[in-house]
Amino acid sequence: MNYCNECGANTRQAIPDGDNRPRHICSSCDTIHYQNPKVIAGVLPIWGDQVLLCRRDIEPRRGFWTLPAGFLENGESSVEGAIRECYEESLAVVENCRLLGVFDIPYIDQVYILYRGELTAPQFAPTPESSEVALFNQAEVPWGELAFPVVEMALDLHFQQSEQPQPASHHLVTRPWRPQAR
Structure with a gap:
């Protein structure tokens, strides 16, 4: 500055x-x-045993898959921001949002607050921010095409706990990331 x-x-x-x-x-x-760090709010939208992912149509990481998430706006709570971002990126509506985790990413000065949310219906569509939006079960997730490390970590946590009646929330600190082969 x-x-x-x-x-x-x-x-x-x-x-x-x-x-x-x-x-x-x-x-x-x-x-x-x-x-200060930027706060990103997002949601992992769930429909049955599937999760909703968006193929980014904006930089950074255009063409890669992500969860609907974005910068928190002044005057909104983190859950309000997550719900807004979900709609802006996928035209999907979520409800019953529960904290999935807080992900500190100090090497890029960001904090992600991600929720699990239930889709009210399997209705979604691309938007100016997403070229494609789709539901995936764990085996179908395009693991090698995920946009950011936090997306992979959130999906891993979700699928590890998907059968638990009360999935736990998490706090993770990440370090520089290199995609892992699956």
């Missing part, structure tokens, strides 16, 4: 009084500009 969002003056990096790490500070109005 080179310029202050408040007044447009140059910023400098310094440790503010009472803080413990360098921040961008305006050289004119002294506004401290905090840079």
Whole structure:
């Protein structure tokens, strides 16, 4: 960050009084500009023993499969954001959302909050964000074509616990990822 969002003056990096790490500070109005991780909210939509995946039609990772998820907006809860993202990416409606997990990804400054949600009906369609939307059982998941490591981790957790009456929620910290052959 080179310029202050408040007044447009140059910023400098310094440790503010009472803080413990360098921040961008305006050289004119002294506004401290905090840079924090982005929060991504999403849902793993379920229909019977199948999950709904979307083939991305936007970058990054265009053409790869993902769960419907995106950046949380100001003024919405994480579950509201997950439900909104599901509809925006697949035109699918989910209900009964339960926390699947919180996935910290510090090397790219992101936190994913993912829910399990039940599709109200097997109705979905592509949108400007998704070129294809489909239901998959565990054997049909295009494992080698998943867009992000968190998608693979969430699917693994879901399928490991799919027979449990009260699946657990999880907190995971990820490190740089390389796709695994299945």
